[in-house]
Amino acid sequence: MAAILTVDDSASIRQAIKIALSGAGHQVTEANDGSDGLAKAGSGGFSLIITDLNMPVMDGLTMIRQLRTRPALAGVPILFLTTESDAEVKAQAKAAGATGWINKPFDPDQLVRIVTKVLAA
Amino acid sequence: MIGGDPTATFRLEAQDLLVQIEEGLLDLSRRPGDRSLIDAVFRGLHTLKGSGAMFGFDALAAFTHHCESAFDKVRKGQAEASADLIAAVLAAQDHMRALAEGREASDAVGQALLERLHQAVEGGGGEPAEPAAPAAPAKSAWIVRFRLPPSALVNGARPLALLDELRELGECTVTALTDGVPPLADLVPTECHLAWEVRLKTEQPRSAIEDVFIFLIDDMTLSIEPELQADAQPQLAAEPAVEAKAEAPPPLAEAKAARVAETVRVPAERLDELMDRVGELVIAQSRLKQIATASTELNLRAVSEEIERLAAELRDTMLVVRMVPISQMFGRFRRLIHDLGRETGKAIEFVTEGESTELDKTVIERLADPLVHLIRNAADHGLEAPEDRVAAGKPETGRITLAARQAGGDVIITISDDGRGVNRARVRAKAEEAGLVAPGATLTDADLLQFIFHPGFSTAKAITSLSGRGVGMDVVKRTIESLRGSIEMTSEADRGSQIALRIPLTLAIIDGLLVRVAGDRYVIPLAAVEECVELSVEQDLRSTGRSLLTLRDRLVPFIRLRELFNTGTPPDPHQKVVVVSTGAERVGLVVDQILGDHQTVIKSLSAFHADVETFSGATILGDGGVALILDMAHLVAAGQHRDAQMRAAG
Numbered sequence: 188m189a190a191i192l193t194v195d196d197s198a199s200i201r202q203a204i205k206i207a208l209s210g211a212g213h214q215v216t217e218a219n220d221g222s223d224g225l226a227k228a229g230s231g232g233f234s235l236i237i238t239d240l241n242m243p244v245m246d247g248l249t250m251i252r253q254l255r256t257r258p259a260l261a262g263v264p265i266l267f268l269t270t271e272s273d274a275e276v277k278a279q280a281k282a283a284g285a286t287g288w289i290n291k292p293f294d295p296d297q298l299v300r301i302v303t304k305v306l307a308a
Numbered sequence: 309m310i311g312g313d314p315t316a317t318f319r320l321e322a323q324d325l326l327v328q329i330e331e332g333l334l335d336l337s338r339r340p341g342d343r344s345l346i347d348a349v350f351r352g353l354h355t356l357k358g359s360g361a362m363f364g365f366d367a368l369a370a371f372t373h374h375c376e377s378a379f380d381k382v383r384k385g386q387a388e389a390s391a392d393l394i395a396a397v398l399a400a401q402d403h404m405r406a407l408a409e410g411r412e413a414s415d416a417v418g419q420a421l422l423e424r425l426h427q428a429v430e431g432g433g434g435e436p437a438e439p440a441a442p443a444a445p446a447k448s449a450w451i452v453r454f455r456l457p458p459s460a461l462v463n464g465a466r467p468l469a470l471l472d473e474l475r476e477l478g479e480c481t482v483t484a485l486t487d488g489v490p491p492l493a494d495l496v497p498t499e500c501h502l503a504w505e506v507r508l509k510t511e512q513p514r515s516a517i518e519d520v521f522i523f524l525i526d527d528m529t530l531s532i533e534p535e536l537q538a539d540a541q542p543q544l545a546a547e548p549a550v551e552a553k554a555e556a557p558p559p560l561a562e563a564k565a566a567r568v569a570e571t572v573r574v575p576a577e578r579l580d581e582l583m584d585r586v587g588e589l590v591i592a593q594s595r596l597k598q599i600a601t602a603s604t605e606l607n608l609r610a611v612s613e614e615i616e617r618l619a620a621e622l623r624d625t626m627l628v629v630r631m632v633p634i635s636q637m638f639g640r641f642r643r644l645i646h647d648l649g650r651e652t653g654k655a656i657e658f659v660t661e662g663e664s665t666e667l668d669k670t671v672i673e674r675l676a677d678p679l680v681h682l683i684r685n686a687a688d689h690g691l692e693a694p695e696d697r698v699a700a701g702k703p704e705t706g707r708i709t710l711a712a713r714q715a716g717g718d719v720i721i722t723i724s725d726d727g728r729g730v731n732r733a734r735v736r737a738k739a740e741e742a743g744l745v746a747p748g749a750t751l752t753d754a755d756l757l758q759f760i761f762h763p764g765f766s767t768a769k770a771i772t773s774l775s776g777r778g779v780g781m782d783v784v785k786r787t788i789e790s791l792r793g794s795i796e797m798t799s800e801a802d803r804g805s806q807i808a809l810r811i812p813l814t815l816a817i818i819d820g821l822l823v824r825v826a827g828d829r830y831v832i833p834l835a836a837v838e839e840c841v842e843l844s845v846e847q848d849l850r851s852t853g854r855s856l857l858t859l860r861d862r863l864v865p866f867i868r869l870r871e872l873f874n875t876g877t878p879p880d881p882h883q884k885v886v887v888v889s890t891g892a893e894r895v896g897l898v899v900d901q902i903l904g905d906h907q908t909v910i911k912s913l914s915a916f917h918a919d920v921e922t923f924s925g926a927t928i929l930g931d932g933g934v935a936l937i938l939d940m941a942h943l944v945a946a947g948q949h950r951d952a953q954m955r956a957a958g
Contacts, residue, residue: 196351197359199318206314241354270358274473274520290466292361292369 189306190214194224194238194250195268200291204237207295208302221245224254231259234306237266237289240280248283255284264305268293318363320573322408325356327639330401334642337394346389349397350379356404367418368407374422375400378429393428395650398643400425447478447509449535452517455488455503456528458496471504473520478510507535576669579630586619586626587817587909593619594907594930623817627668631813634712634719635663637672641683641710648687654706655694656687661711667719671791671811675721678784682723682807683708685781690727690805700802702726718793718835719813724806730799735759757797761785789941792818792833792924794890820908820927822935823886823899826875829935831908831927832897836888836940843883843898856951857885857896865951866896867943872922890940895947897938910937 191213193204198219205215216233218224222245224238236254240247247267254260264286269276277288289301332349336342353376361369375397381387400421406412452474456467474480485503489495508517517532593615600612638660645658667675691697691706698704709724732753739745739759763782788795792812799805812818812835820831821840843866847857856863866885870877885896910925917923924939 197318197321197355199314199321199359200362202314202317203362239358241351243348243351268358270354270361274476274516290469291358292363 188212188214189234189302190216190232191302192216192218192224192228192233192236194218194221194236194242194247196220196239196242200239200268203295204298207298210295211299211302213302221247221250224250228254228257228260231257231263233260233263235264235266235302237268237302239268240276248279251280251283251285266301266305315363318359318365319408319410321359322356322365322368323405325352326401326405326408328352329356330398330643331639333394333398334646336389337391337646340389346379346382350376350383353379356408360408365408365410368404371400371407371418371422372404374425375404378425381429387429390428393425395646396421396425396428398646447511450506450508450510450514450517451533451535452506452508452531453485453503454506454521454528454530455485456500458499458501460500460528467500467502467504470520471506474506474508474517477512477516477520478508480509481507579669583626583630586623587911590619590623590817590907590909591928591930595932598930627813627817630668630670631666632669632672633663634665634667634672634721635660637676637679638663638710638712640676641679644680644683645687645708648684652687652691653693654687654691655704656691657705657707659707659709661709662713665712665714665719666813667712667811668813671813674787674791675809675811678787678809679710679721679723681781681784683710686723686725686727686805690725690729692728696728700728714813715810718810721809721811722806723809724804726804729801729803729805730757730760730797732756732801757799760797761795786941789890790924792835792940818908818910818937820906820937821886822903822906822929823884823897824901824903825869825873825899826877828873829903829929829933830869830899831906831935831937832886832888833937833940834905836890838887838889838894840902841885841887841896843885845881848883855954859887859896864894864896865947866898867947867950868898870898870900888940888944890944893944893948895944897943906935908935908937 191208193201193208193215195201195204195217196219201217201219205217208215216227218227220242221238224236225245228236238247238250251265251267254263254265265284267280267285267288268291269280269288270291280288286305287301289298329349329352332345332352336345336349339345353372357369357372357376360366360372378387378393378397382389382393387393403418403421454470460467471480471482474482483505485505486501488503489501495501510516514532521528521530593612596612597616600609603609641660642658645656648654649656686708687706691708692700692702694704697706707726710721711724712719712721714720735756736745736751739756739762740747742762744759744762745751761781761784785795788809788811794810796808796810797805798808818831819834821834821837823830823832841857841859843857855866855868857866858864864887870879880900883898883900884902885898886902887894887896889895906927906929908927910927912925913920913923921942922939923936925937927935927937929935
């Protein structure tokens with residue numbers, strides 16, 4: 188139903204996200220780091236972007252900042268995945284333009300619920 | 309990979325991450341303080357932890373967390389990437405690998421590793437781990453009250469994580485407020501009805517407390533009030549200047565990303581299956597060729613030739629697919645050298661050359677153990693202790709070089725050190741003691757060095773934990789020979805030793821010489837064949853006792869395959885001798901007829917025939933018949949042995 192871009196350098200995490208979200212009827216596109224994410228996000232077309240922060244080549248924060256400079260992507264929610272309870276990281280991500288976060292590890296059902304909620308908002 | 313099992317993907321990923329972490333650590337030990345390396349190691353640990361927790365590898369995630377924290381400190385400049393820390397994390401690698409593979413891993417070992425890690429971090433920095441604040445700001449006390457919406461738990465909020473974060477800010481006293489909890493009958497267990505009151509003493513500004521709730525703030529009720537008896541007003545410090553960390557992507561990033569995307573991972577068994585199919589295709593194709601050649605049908609011949617060309621191309625492509633760069637294996641040895649250096653107390657520089665040289669993956673797998681042994685030997689016996697090196701006028705740091713290069717259909721791998729070289733006198737004494745050579749007998753240098761490969765031969769004066777148990781060099785030699793390779797050693801006193809391994813590129817297909825003995829056909833690996841000569845009737849008669857052939861003034865022992873295989877039929881009138889060699893030793897094999905060369909797809913013999921030494925495998929011929937492949941290493945050794953017995957018997 189919705190086109191979702193997932194950006195993560197961990198293939199297993201991408202796969203888990205893809206399985207959970209395609210099961211809920213979403214169309215999931217994978218990207219394996221920030222610069223790949225930027226390229227795939229292009230000038231729009233996605234209803235939601237889920238990204239990791241710690242990635243090689245280009246990290247998630249840089250990618251989020253650059254995505255937010257593109258007018259077409261201005262209103263697209265961006266969720267980031269995090270394992271750390273580090274407020275600083277969350278503050279940085281919020282400042283960069285992230286909409287919210289998902290804690291790792293996540294339960295597939297929980298992920299679907301969060302995504303449904305974000306898409307409805 | 310959609311629909312696959314993410315857990316299986318994670319296992320593969322974990323292997324890659326561990327390799328990546330290890331390489332990062334080893335590079336870091338040479339270039340301490342390199343930001344990009346520290347970041348790469350941290351990132352690897354971070355992903356390992358995050359993905360591990362995701363797929364139920366809780367023990368791995370919990371353990372990795374400690375390593376990650378240590379490296380986070382390094383990343384933030386609160387600790388140093390000291391040699392101790394690197395060694396501690398390297399040591400922890402094997403534990404993490406076991407956990408990632410789901411193997412039994414002992415908790416005690418894990419605890420010991422964490423203890424070591426802890427000490428490395430504490431001791432490494434010299435200073436206490438906390439960064440020195442410019443001036444300790446006065447602590448202020450706050451009362452934080454928050455209540456989450458009932459749906460919070462379902463939506464992924466974790467109150468415990470929030471409390472943990474608050475606890476990181478300072479000293480906390482947490483009280484749960486239960487006034488919102490409904491009577492049991494109305495309670496929905498997935499809803500959140502608790503609220504919390506936290507008394508927090510912190511040096512951090514109010515904004516830091518707000519940041520904890522940053523993404524929940526819209527849905528929740530939150531109040532942050534200074535506690536009345538606070539001894540200071542909250543300080544409104546500026547946000548820490550962390551933004552500068554976001555660096556521009558390196559220029560190579562795009563190209564690198566593109567390259568990663570073009571790689572596909574395939575399980576090794578599928579490659580083996582494919583190789584089998586290609587082998588069968590090559591066999592079927594050669595049958596087709598036989599039929600086509602005999603036929604007058606021109607169209608059939610044309611198609612047959614086309615298929616021959618395609619099959620050959622397919623086979624060559626397949627062989628290339630199975631090739632992997634040797635750098636994969638070299639990477640592992642850097643770790644080994646690192647450990648050996650610490651164990652022996654010798655400073656060792658490890659140089660690798662020709663890492664892009666490619667070899668068949670099965671060959672690489674089977675080479676790993678022999679190379680480990682050779683490198684251990686070089687480090688343990690070859691290199692001198694630092695003080696001895698200095699005394700001998702050499703640089704204190706010993707050097708071990710591992711080099712690979714391709715030479716025709718072979719890859720040559722050399723392991724060399726700049727150590728003391730082989731002590732000939734000691735080898736000789738040892739050989740005499742073991743009764744391998746008569747005292748005072750004249751020996752060439754090459755013959756003397758050959759004793760090193762003799763079973764049970766070791767010249768080490770004391771047995772160390774690393775090597776010198778006398779098992780090894782003969783095992784190494786046998787393994788190399790089972791790969792149809794050869795091993796040679798050269799050594800110069802005080803200059804060092806070199807061991808050269810010559811290994812064929814692939815094990816799956818060989819060029820063979822097809823021969824006939826009585827009614828059966830056999831394949832001799834062409835690489836081992838030196839020449840073919842006719843066994844004249846006179847020579848045949850003359851050499852009934854001791855089977856020797858004079859070939860350009862050198863005596864070559866030979867084996868009659870008819871006798872070896874007990875054919876029981878009279879030989880052909882014009883028997884041939886195929887002279888084969890492994891390394892320096894030569895043996896003639898007497899056959900009835902030489903049929904020509906044959907591209908041989910090797911089929912291994914079943915486990916039932918595992919103890920058959922004379923044959924290394926079998927192949928299917930164009931007409932559907934079977935030919936056994938002769939094991940050169942075994943035959944040459946048997947021939948030499950028999951000759952020695954004959955000589956001894958006089």
